[in-house]
Amino acid sequence: MEYKPYYYQDFAEKFILDNPEAGLLLDMGMGKTVTSLSAADKLLNDYFAVSKVLVIAPLKPAKETWPPEVKKWDHLKHLKLSLILGSKAERIAACEQEADIYIVNRENVVWLVDYFKSKWPFDMVIIDELSSFKSSKAQRFRALKKVRKYIKRIVGLTGTPSPNGLLDLWPEMYLLDEGKALGKTLTGYRDTYFVPDKRNATTIFSWKPKDGAEELIYEKIGKLCISMNAADYLQLPDRLFLRREFELTPEAMKLYKTLERDTLLPFADGDIDAPTAAVLTNKLLQAAGGAAYDENGNVKVLHDCKLEALDQLIEEANGQPVLVFYAFRHERDRIMERYPEAVDIKDDGAVVRWNAGKIPIMLAHPASAGHGLNLQAGGHIAIWYGLPTSLELYQQANKRLHRPGQKKTVLIHHILMRGTYDYRVLDDILAPKEVRQNACLEALKARIKEVSK
Numbered sequence: 001m002e003y004k005p006y007y008y009q010d011f012a013e014k015f016i017l018d019n020p021e022a023g024l025l026l027d028m029g030m031g032k033t034v035t036s037l038s039a040a041d042k043l044l045n046d047y048f049a050v051s052k053v054l055v056i057a058p059l060k061p062a063k064e065t066w067p068p069e070v071k072k073w074d075h076l077k078h079l080k081l082s083l084i085l086g087s088k089a090e091r092i093a094a095c096e097q098e099a100d101i102y103i104v105n106r107e108n109v110v111w112l113v114d115y116f117k118s119k120w121p122f123d124m125v126i127i128d129e130l131s132s133f134k135s136s137k138a139q140r141f142r143a144l145k146k147v148r149k150y151i152k153r154i155v156g157l158t159g160t161p162s163p164n165g166l167l168d169l170w171p172e173m174y175l176l177d178e179g180k181a182l183g184k185t186l187t188g189y190r191d192t193y194f195v196p197d198k199r200n201a202t203t204i205f206s207w208k209p210k211d212g213a214e215e216l217i218y219e220k221i222g223k224l225c226i227s228m229n230a231a232d233y234l235q236l237p238d239r240l241f242l243r244r245e246f247e248l249t250p251e252a253m254k255l256y257k258t259l260e261r262d263t264l265l266p267f268a269d270g271d272i273d274a275p276t277a278a279v280l281t282n283k284l285l286q287a288a289g290g291a292a293y294d295e296n297g298n299v300k301v302l303h304d305c306k307l308e309a310l311d312q313l314i315e316e317a318n319g320q321p322v323l324v325f326y327a328f329r330h331e332r333d334r335i336m337e338r339y340p341e342a343v344d345i346k347d348d349g350a351v352v353r354w355n356a357g358k359i360p361i362m363l364a365h366p367a368s369a370g371h372g373l374n375l376q377a378g379g380h381i382a383i384w385y386g387l388p389t390s391l392e393l394y395q396q397a398n399k400r401l402h403r404p405g406q407k408k409t410v411l412i413h414h415i416l417m418r419g420t421y422d423y424r425v426l427d428d429i430l431a432p433k434e435v436r437q438n439a440c441l442e443a444l445k446a447r448i449k450e451v452s453k
Contacts (some may be wrong), residue, residue, distance in 0.1 A: 003034065003073045008233045013039045015226055016155055017047075021176045023130065023156045023225030025441060028400075031231050032157045033061075033069045036126050037076055037101075043124060043153065044079075044100055050153055054122035056144075058129055059085075059105040060373060066103050084108060091115075106132055106140055113143040120150040129351070130156035131392055133175055134168040136186045142169050148178055159399070160392040161225075163438050164207060166196070166217055169440075173221055173252065181220045193217055218443035227444035230404075237380075239402045239410040241361055243426075244313065248288075248417050252303035256287050256420060265302075270294035281389075281421065288420035289386050291330045299330040306385065307338055309415045313383050314339075314361065320352070321379035324363050325397055328388025332363050335385065354378035355357065366393035369400055376406040385412045387425045391433040 005013070009031055016022045016039035026032045044050045055066055062085060070076045081098035084091050085173070091108065095115060102122065104112055106129075127133065133141045148154075156176050156253075162168045170189045173182050183189045193216065194207040209217075230236060248256060259265045263280055265272040274280035274290045286292035291301045314322055324342075326332045336342050342361040343350050345368055354362050355377035362378070366388050369375070380401055388394055402410040416422040 001072055001074060003038070003075050005035070005038070006031070006233060009035045009038075009230055012226065012228070017042060021224060022154070023158075023161075023173070023176050023221070025158060025161050025225055025227040025444060027159050027228060027230040028226060030233070031404075033065060033128070034073060034076075036155055036157060037066075037069060037073075037079070039078060039155070040101065040124060040126065041079060044409045052122045053100060053124045053126065055101060055103045055126045055128060056106050056109055057103060057366040058089050058132070059107065060129060062103050062105045065373070070101070081263040084112060109140045110143040113147055116147075118150075122149060122154040124155075124415060125151050125417055126155045126157065127175065127423075128157050128252045130158040130172050130175070131160050131168070133161075134162075134164075134171055135172040136174075137265060141175070144175060148175060156225075160395055160437060164391065164433060165207075165436060166214065166440070167207060169217065169221065173224065182217070189315070214439070215443070218440065222444060225444050227441040229441065234404055236404065237406055237409050239398075239412065242411060242413045243246055243416055244309065244413050245416050246305065246309040248305050248419070249303060252290075252305050256284070257300050259287055259292075260284060265292075265300070267294060267300060270296040270298055270300075272300055279420055284421040285386065286328055287427070288422050289328065289331050290434075291334060291413070293328075293330070299333075301334075306415055306417060307334060309417075310335065310383065310385060311338075313413055313415070317381055319360075320381055321357065321362070322359055323354075323369075323375065323379060323401065324361060325366055325369070325382065325384050325386070326363060327388060329363070331386050332365070335361075335363060337438040345373075345409055353374065359446045360453055364400075365395040366390075366398070369397055374403060374405070376403040380406060380408040381411045381413070383415065385415055386428070387414070387422060389425055389429050391430055391437065395434070 012024055012026065012035045016036060024032055036271045040053045044053065057066060064325060067081055070079050070081055079101055080099040082094045082097040082102045084094040084102055084104040135141060154176055156172060161172060167190065170182050183192065188426050190207060193209055193213040195210055197208040198205040234447045255265060259272060272294050274283045283292050287302055290303050290306050291299050294300050324335060326335065331375040332344065339361050342363050345362055345364040350362065351373060353359050354375060377407065382401055385434060398412055414426060
């Protein structure tokens with residue numbers, strides 16, 4: 001297929017070519033894969049600036065998004081790929097193969113760094129979903145940090161750079177510029193721009209930006225990153241977020257309130273207990289969904305109220321395909337028991353069959369459908385059966401259907417059981433995080449206007 005880039009793709013490609021350290025904060029569905037591959041191709045074969053390119057991606061995109069993009073576009077078909085996936089023997093063979101672009105899933109980054117050590121051969125690295133490196137304590141971050149000095153060019157791609165707040169930015173920006181913008185250490189970054197927020201006498205639980213720090217951080221990373229929102233450049237159909245509120249039965253609400261008050265639901269063969277606040281949050285979300293794990297790891301069914309709510313929404317779809325997001329494995333299992341025709345997105349060939357219109361109900365955990373998957377051909381209705389507390393997973397999952405090529409208004413239903421923790425997650429956790437992240441992206445969008453002028 002002939003590649004005819006949009007204006008913003010030309011701009012983003014030039015940004016990569018002009019900047020050895022480039023952060024592309026592109027909204028989902030804006031073609032960041034083909035854009036970065038086109039830039040890598042020119043750096044390999046026109047400018048001779050790099051010799052081997054490594055793409056680090058989540059597992060599904062590593063297998064199902066990046067390789068097809070190379071085969072799809074005429075100007076990229078000459079590129080030789082090697083997929084560093086699978087067993088240890090398969091990964092070693094892929095490392096030794098001569099290729100232009102090597103693709104590894106992020107779970108194998110630690111192994112890859114240990115395999116090559118100081119003989120690191122990749123002088124250009126593209127990190128798909130840079131936000132997955134937001135923890136400075138994670139092994140994948142520490143591993144990549146070790147070999148950062150051998151990398152001449154690096155590109156970070158994400159649509160969610162700070163899903164949990166501005167502290168997330170330091171590890172991501174460090175991998176891009178080795179600390180030039182935000183400092184060499186997380187402690188230094190934190191002490192410069194933040195003050196303690198929630199704390200007790202000796203422990204600090206959270207940090208908040210100092211007065212004026214937010215704007216200063218955006219200014220510091222402004223030359224390192226550009227941000228683009230799909231709505232500013234593409235004609236996409238509307239997307240409606242729908243709150244669908246339902247009641248628990250009196251019996252189910254009594255069980256829920258007992259668990260909330262006592263942090264315990266006793267059963268003869270194993271109690272549902274919540275010894276900490278974090279565990280209680282998970283148990284309350286499970287209880288709102290109709291079941292919860294007991295102390296032995298077994299599932300205790302509490303009610304069918306949310307399943308009955310799902311019945312209503314599927315009936316309203318009137319035969320149209322629906323994508324259902326679940327939060328816990330027992331939710332998936334109960335839905336599949338109720339709907340034998342439902343298919344898990346992790347099943348072989350599920351994505352292809354969904355996009356071909358052959359799956360009426362597809363189930364997905366947001367972590368399995370959160371990055372790089374194009375599902376817009378298969379339907380336009382999504383239902384959140386169980387909500388995540390991660391803004392990144394929530395936003396990424398919502399973009400699976402709302403992408404270029406979608407012809408219909410995308411309907412995103414949230415099943416909310418009144419009086420439960422469902423509301424807290426949506427209104428008090430996800431909504432404030434989204435406001436902070438949007439402020440970051442808006443600040444960096446101004447850079448494009450300045451450069452364009």
